[in-house]
Amino acid sequence: MPGPSGSAAVAAPAAAAAAATPRRRLRVRLGRPWLALPLLAFFLVFVALPVLVLVAVGISGPDGLTLVHVHRFLTDGLSLPVLGRTLMLGLATAAVALVLGYPLALLFVSASPRLQRLLILLIVLPLLTSAVVRTFAWVVILGRQGLVNETLTGLGLVGGPVALLYTEPMLILTLAQIELPLMTLPIISALSAIDPRLTEASAALGAGRWRTLLLVVVPLSLPGVIAGVLLVFAAACGALVTQSIVGGGRLLFMPMYIYQQGMQGQNWPFAATISLMLLISVLAVVALLNMAGRLATRHLHV
Amino acid sequence: MLADAALPSPSPVRARSASVELTSVSHRFGPATVIDDVSLAIAPGEFIAFLGPSGCGKTTLLRIVAGFITPSSGEVRMSGAAVGGLGPAERGVGIVFQNYALFPHMTVARNVDYGLRARGWPRARRDARVREMLGFVRMSAFADRYPRQLSGGQQQRVALARALAVDPSILLLDEPFGALDKNLRLDMQIELERIHRDAGLTTIMVTHDQEEALALADRIAVFDAGRLEQFGTPQEIYDRPATRFVSSFVGHTNLLPGRLLNSRGEARIATDAGPVLVLPQARPCGRPGRVLVAIRPENLRLATSGEASAFAAVVRAVMPLGPTIAYDLALADGTPLKLLHMRGAAPGATPGAQVHLQIADPTHCPVYID
Numbered sequence A: 001m002p003g004p005s006g007s008a009a010v011a012a013p014a015a016a017a018a019a020a021t022p023r024r025r026l027r028v029r030l031g032r033p034w035l036a037l038p039l040l041a042f043f044l045v046f047v048a049l050p051v052l053v054l055v056a057v058g059i060s061g062p063d064g065l066t067l068v069h070v071h072r073f074l075t076d077g078l079s080l081p082v083l084g085r086t087l088m089l090g091l092a093t094a095a096v097a098l099v100l101g102y103p104l105a106l107l108f109v110s111a112s113p114r115l116q117r118l119l120i121l122l123i124v125l126p127l128l129t130s131a132v133v134r135t136f137a138w139v140v141i142l143g144r145q146g147l148v149n150e151t152l153t154g155l156g157l158v159g160g161p162v163a164l165l166y167t168e169p170m171l172i173l174t175l176a177q178i179e180l181p182l183m184t185l186p187i188i189s190a191l192s193a194i195d196p197r198l199t200e201a202s203a204a205l206g207a208g209r210w211r212t213l214l215l216v217v218v219p220l221s222l223p224g225v226i227a228g229v230l231l232v233f234a235a236a237c238g239a240l241v242t243q244s245i246v247g248g249g250r251l252l253f254m255p256m257y258i259y260q261q262g263m264q265g266q267n268w269p270f271a272a273t274i275s276l277m278l279l280i281s282v283l284a285v286v287a288l289l290n291m292a293g294r295l296a297t298r299h300l301h302v
Numbered sequence B: 001m002l003a004d005a006a007l008p009s010p011s012p013v014r015a016r017s018a019s020v021e022l023t024s025v026s027h028r029f030g031p032a033t034v035i036d037d038v039s040l041a042i043a044p045g046e047f048i049a050f051l052g053p054s055g056c057g058k059t060t061l062l063r064i065v066a067g068f069i070t071p072s073s074g075e076v077r078m079s080g081a082a083v084g085g086l087g088p089a090e091r092g093v094g095i096v097f098q099n100y101a102l103f104p105h106m107t108v109a110r111n112v113d114y115g116l117r118a119r120g121w122p123r124a125r126r127d128a129r130v131r132e133m134l135g136f137v138r139m140s141a142f143a144d145r146y147p148r149q150l151s152g153g154q155q156q157r158v159a160l161a162r163a164l165a166v167d168p169s170i171l172l173l174d175e176p177f178g179a180l181d182k183n184l185r186l187d188m189q190i191e192l193e194r195i196h197r198d199a200g201l202t203t204i205m206v207t208h209d210q211e212e213a214l215a216l217a218d219r220i221a222v223f224d225a226g227r228l229e230q231f232g233t234p235q236e237i238y239d240r241p242a243t244r245f246v247s248s249f250v251g252h253t254n255l256l257p258g259r260l261l262n263s264r265g266e267a268r269i270a271t272d273a274g275p276v277l278v279l280p281q282a283r284p285c286g287r288p289g290r291v292l293v294a295i296r297p298e299n300l301r302l303a304t305s306g307e308a309s310a311f312a313a314v315v316r317a318v319m320p321l322g323p324t325i326a327y328d329l330a331l332a333d334g335t336p337l338k339l340l341h342m343r344g345a346a347p348g349a350t351p352g353a354q355v356h357l358q359i360a361d362p363t364h365c366p367v368y369i370d
């Protein structure tokens, strides 16, 4: 009996459990699902429990249960736009990272092994430095006396420093760069899994490089694209440090909003509600993207 | 196996079959020479097999002909024109890859349509051609399936239809039957033979299976370690193997070491095992000295009593193989010898028995330098 149905025996009534032969019980205990126990424990303690606490705090009022915080979130005219802007930031970042990351992944898989070793280092390097360091590097590049402005003024292209820091487009670009490995790595793995004979077959049938790329390579790499988009989207939505430092005080996103309500406003129930709303929205977008992706790639998993 | 044993449809392949000439083609991957100075000429419409053990360079040579690889040196010509620098589509080659390489995200019909779209055929003409090709390979009922939903044999037919749809002038097949089980393999071999016969398309098939090569090809090129050992008809390859390698790779053979005693007239060879063999002539090696005589198991027969005997041997084992019986024999000095004869065609012998042997046809015993 395979593991999953075997574990049902554990939940079965005592009489049925007693009827089970010793050998069967042994197999249940050694069954594969139990290897996931540490992960399950981790999930319960560090994911499920905090979410439960959030729910509990979010719906508790002085006189017992209340939906007043949810009501406020939906109607105060501030919270929903912040949520919307945060989700848009995530999507825009994922889009920019895709545009930057896909060609990079293509370059990687078509490079010689020696060049690949160099490229992989460049691609994962951002993962090896902390997000804070990377964010401040961007401040140095984008600031009033930053690299870009010094260059532009030095060349006489602009009269004075241009506002780059604290603008949404630059925030998106910065986040896209910082989260780029999350986009590039899954796409590289999907591209490497494509049988090179498929592109050869395409060429032999008379298709040029672009046709092969569009009709064969891109469709077959969609699973990697979907994974990359989901990862970058979720990471960008929650990137508190980058959002605050490159985005500045005037661009408010959900993580900072939660922080303000909780730490500065000491309004823990409302902070909990905002957190839940962010969690639910991100999960909803992820589920939608995932579903769209599955539809687009369903023939790869017949 | 093929449910619709339909009347053979007229071939939809309107081939302008090309000839192929390879001149001193060599190829190196890094320090390793994988193709070593290969020259051969293929006539339009011929069915050629590249035969050799795994790793001898067959696929590499096929990829050189296809235009995927530029050889380190040497020249490839098709229908008389040098094709160096041209890609596979410009060379007009149709390719069936070892694993078929069907596009997994496209239906059977879209796979066959792929090359037609790339060539910009109008929609109506493409649809008609796809229907025609799927009918030709008897896959019309599967037009809307995805490759994963097909068996190996069906995938192969789709790959053939896809390659042939664009009217190539040469068809290249890399181990086309390697992934099929034995019964299906025979069906597909018959199918390929039919397609070749109907279309008359120049065809090169890579295989490591000598029976397949002998059964299907007009001519066989036998390779060993990147060198062309022999290029000839199946009969030439089987009956007059040019080298020791060919004689042992194609079919089974007994190699008997010995000394060639004379250079003129009938060849007398003193085998190390004792008996002196007399052959009409020693070929391909006729120089006196150490040689190996190759005798096919089916070219040996048990002598009837009273007949002169070339060898005496002891029967070690008898293996009935269906229509034939194989004998495992040992000469006086222990040299092993295999003998094959048709069931019931000769007196039987039991293990342990002493038997006398004759060479059935001494003209088909090649002699190689040792």
Ligand SMILES: Nc1ncnc2c1ncn2[C@@H]1O[C@H](COP(=O)(O)OP(=O)(O)O)[C@@H](O)[C@H]1O
Pocket: B029, B034, B052, B053, B054, B055, B056, B057, B058, B059, B060, B061
């Ligand atoms: N792209 C390659 N790079 C390096 N060596 C290769 C490459 N392709 C093939 N080889 C080597 O060349 C030899 C011949 O390979 P191949 O043509 O595939 O042989 P076959 O098809 O006869 O089995 C093998 O030793 C193989 O390891």
Ligand SMILES: [Mg+2]
Pocket: B058, B059, B060, B175
């Ligand atoms: Mg091969």
